[in-house]
Amino acid sequence: MATAETNTNGKIVFDSKSEAKVEYAPESAPKLALEIKKDLFQTLPGSCPLNTAKGNWKITVVGVGNVGMACAQTILTQNLADELALVDVEPNKLRGEMLDLQHAAAFLPRAKIVADTDYKITAGSAICIVTAGARQKPGESRLALVQKNVSILKSIIPQIVKYSPDAILLIISNPVDALTYVSWKLSGFPANRVLGSGTNLDSSRFRWLLADHLDVNAHNVHGYLIGEHGDSSVPVWSTVNVGGVSLLQFLKDNGTPCSQAILDEVHKKVVDGAYEVIQLKGYTSWAIGYSVASLVKCLLRDQRWIHPVSVCAKGFHGIEDEVFLSLPTQLGSSGVVGVLNVPLTDEERKKLQQSAQTLAAVQAELDI
Amino acid sequence: MATAETYPNIVFDWRSETAEHVPESARKVAFDIKQALFQPLPGACPSRTATKISKITVVGVGNVGMACAQTILTQNLADELALVDVDPEKLRGEMLDLQHAAAFLPRAKIVANTDYKVSEGSDICIVSAGARQRNGESRLALVQRNVAIFKSIIPQLVKYSPAAILLIISNPVDALTYVAWKLSGFPSNRVFGSGTNLDSSRFRGLLADRLDVSAHNVHGYVIGEHGDSSVPVWSTVNIGGVPIIEFLKNMGIPYSQSTLDELHKMVIGGAYEVIKLKGYTSWAIGYSVASLVNSLLRDQRCIHPVSVCAKGFYGIKDEVYLSLPTQLGYTGVMGVLNLPLTDEEREKLQQSAKTLAEVQDQLDI
Numbered sequence: 001m002a003t004a005e006t007n008t009n010g011k012i013v014f015d016s017k018s019e020a021k022v023e024y025a026p027e028s029a030p031k032l033a034l035e036i037k038k039d040l041f042q043t044l045p046g047s048c049p050l051n052t053a054k055g056n057w058k059i060t061v062v063g064v065g066n067v068g069m070a071c072a073q074t075i076l077t078q079n080l081a082d083e084l085a086l087v088d089v090e091p092n093k094l095r096g097e098m099l100d101l102q103h104a105a106a107f108l109p110r111a112k113i114v115a116d117t118d119y120k121i122t123a124g125s126a127i128c129i130v131t132a133g134a135r136q137k138p139g140e141s142r143l144a145l146v147q148k149n150v151s152i153l154k155s156i157i158p159q160i161v162k163y164s165p166d167a168i169l170l171i172i173s174n175p176v177d178a179l180t181y182v183s184w185k186l187s188g189f190p191a192n193r194v195l196g197s198g199t200n201l202d203s204s205r206f207r208w209l210l211a212d213h214l215d216v217n218a219h220n221v222h223g224y225l226i227g228e229h230g231d232s233s234v235p236v237w238s239t240v241n242v243g244g245v246s247l248l249q250f251l252k253d254n255g256t257p258c259s260q261a262i263l264d265e266v267h268k269k270v271v272d273g274a275y276e277v278i279q280l281k282g283y284t285s286w287a288i289g290y291s292v293a294s295l296v297k298c299l300l301r302d303q304r305w306i307h308p309v310s311v312c313a314k315g316f317h318g319i320e321d322e323v324f325l326s327l328p329t330q331l332g333s334s335g336v337v338g339v340l341n342v343p344l345t346d347e348e349r350k351k352l353q354q355s356a357q358t359l360a361a362v363q364a365e366l367d368i
Numbered sequence: 369m370a371t372a373e374t375y376p377n378i379v380f381d382w383r384s385e386t387a388e389h390v391p392e393s394a395r396k397v398a399f400d401i402k403q404a405l406f407q408p409l410p411g412a413c414p415s416r417t418a419t420k421i422s423k424i425t426v427v428g429v430g431n432v433g434m435a436c437a438q439t440i441l442t443q444n445l446a447d448e449l450a451l452v453d454v455d456p457e458k459l460r461g462e463m464l465d466l467q468h469a470a471a472f473l474p475r476a477k478i479v480a481n482t483d484y485k486v487s488e489g490s491d492i493c494i495v496s497a498g499a500r501q502r503n504g505e506s507r508l509a510l511v512q513r514n515v516a517i518f519k520s521i522i523p524q525l526v527k528y529s530p531a532a533i534l535l536i537i538s539n540p541v542d543a544l545t546y547v548a549w550k551l552s553g554f555p556s557n558r559v560f561g562s563g564t565n566l567d568s569s570r571f572r573g574l575l576a577d578r579l580d581v582s583a584h585n586v587h588g589y590v591i592g593e594h595g596d597s598s599v600p601v602w603s604t605v606n607i608g609g610v611p612i613i614e615f616l617k618n619m620g621i622p623y624s625q626s627t628l629d630e631l632h633k634m635v636i637g638g639a640y641e642v643i644k645l646k647g648y649t650s651w652a653i654g655y656s657v658a659s660l661v662n663s664l665l666r667d668q669r670c671i672h673p674v675s676v677c678a679k680g681f682y683g684i685k686d687e688v689y690l691s692l693p694t695q696l697g698y699t700g701v702m703g704v705l706n707l708p709l710t711d712e713e714r715e716k717l718q719q720s721a722k723t724l725a726e727v728q729d730q731l732d733i
Contacts, residue, residue, distance in 0.1 A: 037579050039619050040607060073435075073651050077442045096645025103566065103638055103652035105573030105583035107659045204471035211470060214402050218470035242405060254404045273468060280461025286438050287468035294472045 055082035057300055060122040060164070062156055063132030064088045064097045064115075067172060070289030071129055076101060078293050079109050080300060085122045086115040088132070119159035125167045127299055128160045129292060130183065133173035138279050146178050150366055153179060157186040168299055168335045171196040171310070172292060176229045177359050178366065180310045181324040185368050192336040196310030198326035199225040199233055201291040203308050205273045206235060209266060216242060223247075224308045224342065225270065226326050227355030233326075234351045235267045239342060295331065302333040306340055317344060317352050321360035325352075421447035421477075422665055425487035425529070427521055428497030429453045429462045429480075432537060435654030436494055441466060444474050445661050450487045451480040453497070484524035490532045492664060493525045494657060495548065498538030503644060511543045515731055518544060522551040533664060533700045536561040536675070537657060541594045543727050545675045546689040550733050557701040561675030563691035564590045564598055566656040568673050570638045571600060574631060581607060589673045589707065590635060591691045592720030598691075599716045600632045604707060663696040671695050671705055682709060682717050686725035690717075 043050075059081045061072045068086075075081055084101075088094045098115035114121050122128065133149040153173075160167065169187060171180040171194070180196030187194060202225040204218070211218040223240035225233045240247045251258045277284045298305045308326045313319045316327060316339060328340040344352065424446040426437045433451075440446055449466075453459045463480035479486050487493060498514040518538075525534065534552060536545040536559070545561030552559055567590040569583070576583035588605035592598045605612045616623050642649045663670045673691045678684045681692060681704060693705040709717065 036612070036616070036621065039621070040579065040610060040615070069651070070438075073438075073654075074442060077439060077655075092645045096642050096647075097651075099638065100642050100646065100649050100651045102573060102577075103570045103642070103649075104655035105576060106569035107655035110582045110584070201468065205468045208467060208470035214405065217475045219475075245405065247401075250405065251401065254401070256401060256404070273464070277461050277465050277468070280457045281465065282461075284465050284468075286434070286462075286465045289438075290442075290469035290472035 054124065056126060057081050058083040058085065058125045059296065059300075060085040060087065060125040060128040060160070060167075062087045062122075062128065062130045062160070063173070064090075064094055065131065065135070066283050066285040067288055068129075068131035069097055070285040071131060071172070071292040072097075072101065074289040074293040075296055076104075076108055076111060076113075078297065079111075080293065080296055081111055083112040083114070085125065086113070087117065087119060087122060088115075089117060091117050119163050122160060123163040125160075125164040127170055127296055128164060128167045129170045129172060129296070130156060130160075131172045132156060133179070135283060139275070145175055146362060146366065149173055149175075149179055150182055150368060153182050153186060154368075157183050161187050161189070167193070169194045170292070170295060170299075172288065174229075175362075177310050177324045177326070178362050181312075181322075181359075181363055182366065182368055184312065184324065191312045192334060195329070195331075195336055196229070196324060196326075197288070197292060197295065198229050198310030199227070199308045200295060200326075201288055202229060202233055202270055202273075202326075204287065204291060206267075206270045209269055210240070210242075210247075214242060224328050225267075226308055226328065227352050228325055228359055229310065231271055232351075232355040232358050233267075233271060234348055234355055235263070235270070236342065236344065236348055237263055238345050238348060298331045299333065299335065304330055304332045304337060306330050309336075311336055311339065313356060317349050319353060319356045321356060321363075323356050323359045323363060325356055325359055423448040423450065423490045424661065424665075425450040425452060425490040425493045425525070425532075427452045427487075427493065427495045427525070428538070429455075429459055430496065430500070431648050431650040432653055433494070433496035434462055435650040436496060436537070436657040437462075437466065439654040439658040440661055441469075441473055441476060441478075443658050443662065444476075445658065445665055446476055448477040448479070450490065451478075452482065452484060452487055453480075454482060456482050484528050487525060488528040490525075490529040492533045492535055492661060493529060494535045494537060494661075495521060495525075496537040497521060498544070500648060504640070510540055511727055511731065514538055514540075514544055515547055515733060518547050518551060522548050526552050526554070532558070534559045535657070535660060535664075537653065539594070540727075542675050542689045542691070542724050543731065546677075546687075546728055547731065547733055549677065549689070556677045557699055560694070560701055561594070561689060561691075562653065562656060562660065563594050563675030564592070564673045565660060565691075566653055567594060567598055567635055567638075567691075569652065569656060571632075571635045574634060575605070575607075579607060589693050590632075591673055591693065591707075592717050593690055593724055594675065596636055597716075597720040597723050598632075598636060599713055599720060600628070600635070601707065601709065601713055602628055603710045603713060660696065664698070664700065667697045669695055669697045669702065674701075676701055676704065678721060682714050684718060684721045686721060686728075688721050688724045688728060690721055690724055 061068045064086050086098055094115045098113055101113050133152055134145055169183055171183050173179050176196040176198060184194040206225050207218045207221040211221045220243045224236045227234040237248055274284055295307060306328050309329050310324045310326050311329050313325045313327055314322045328342050330337040426433045429451050451459060451463055459480045463478055466478050498517055499510060534548055536548050538544050541561040541563060549559040571590050572583045572586040572588060576586045585608045589601045590598045602613055639649055660672060671693050674694050675689045675691045676694050678690050678692060679687045693707050695702040
């Protein structure tokens, strides 16, 4: 068996595969197991040592709050990772969450689940998901969270970069656009390897609302919310379609009156969706977990789907600032493959630029 | 579209025309669009479901209930999921949080209400509601607290889904499954508890971790009480078919009973440890329940150690619920595996049964 790395700086290592003093292992049991292993399984002559080959699908989740754990759990259920590393500042909660996942071993495909307050366990991750940060309070706008979370990211990003210099950073913490920008700056990574979950979830809420009204599957309602993940997001009504049928065009041709006010109401419902859930249950978790898992799958397995995620938008649709905001983006194993050239009406373009300006104003005030 | 039924309580019916989340004006527009977008075939019968839908109810939207609900959705086990709880705001919040994932999940109807009518026609009713186990509190100490809660739950579930299978998760699960069975009047094959399904996973996971194999190749049951007096059936634990105790003997590898007891102790301690560290357990029990639901709904006929009426097995004379290796399918409990036990294991199981019978006798149902 490979020798476990010993953690010499006194922090507790919760490595599930460690031979070192794992707290919950009875003294006698590891010895017993070692001897059995050698006799149960006979290695082939000429084999290379065990445990020297590594898989490609290691995912780190920073922050084991409701969002982080929903992401971790959904990723495990969908069998996306060989190895899952959890990092947080609170060691007891961290260990508890790790154990709770490990205890499901009989019901899940085998995955190595490790947890530590030390970022060393994140080494060699393909994707690092950052959910850590102060939670949005009921009624608090996302932009009000920013400065609180900048200092938290300063303790996170450089550590991730140190141990996984080739990883893709996926930022979830809110306000996601500003914090993805901050992460990008702190990491020094090329722009294709830093993205934020952005409006991926808003677009799901948007599509769900429309699908619910129209009694179709949300997968057949195509449409993007772009721009800020927040109040100034832009629904691209001009390209919303149901199974290929352009909605606005259909309304015109069918003579169905549909005022801009109605469309704005629907958009408002989407923006309010998160606030409503926060007000009712205190936080959101499940939906963002699924949203992140879908992004992870696309990245890890090079699926090349288009997702509206927060990327560096300078140069698109007349945006001149170096801001992060959501655009329909193709994702794959290299991270951001490219941005879809979705045609916008003049009005949509203008709204997007306003969204960009709002975000740039916040970014300009940040002390990074 | 079907007319929404109005209830005195708040209706969170996702498909209702009176749904709160639908802006009034948008709903009218949508109705017109729907009729124009899709043209029905001439001679089509009105839209009632041709095939029977799979419906699951989860009672209790705390950490355990929601972990069950979410895992069930992710594994695409249900066409319809109904959530019931006493706290309407938390209930609505959880329902919305699941619905918002529509673009990432297969389509499922997700409804929620404080009124049990929403659970009508369920195939499986999962009861996770109940007082949470306190730090250091033994499972048996929870019982009387939860009996009163069950009296407000079980009759309602029975009323609206008289043919359902009841799956009890609330702790202490063995006693409460017995209570649920008595309150429901259901035949014993349709009421069972999650029992030691999860304990066995912890057991297999611990061994698998030590032996560096997949837990799926470590076969073994922990039976009896879901708690301190559970019984690890070492005599039939095997790794890919190799019985472990025999193997140790044949290979001359020394081990002591205390080593085996330590491992078993870790399994029991597992839940307490997680509760101490994060306040509760959720993810593992969620997966455990989803695996049971899969066996039931898809008639998988897998064997799971779950809490069933054990009278008549292994010399147990009391009408107690405790975990035995049980085959599950459409009808619920198909039968109990006749697992051979050593004299010692049999005795421990009978002791477990006695412990549980004592508690049951004291219950005021």
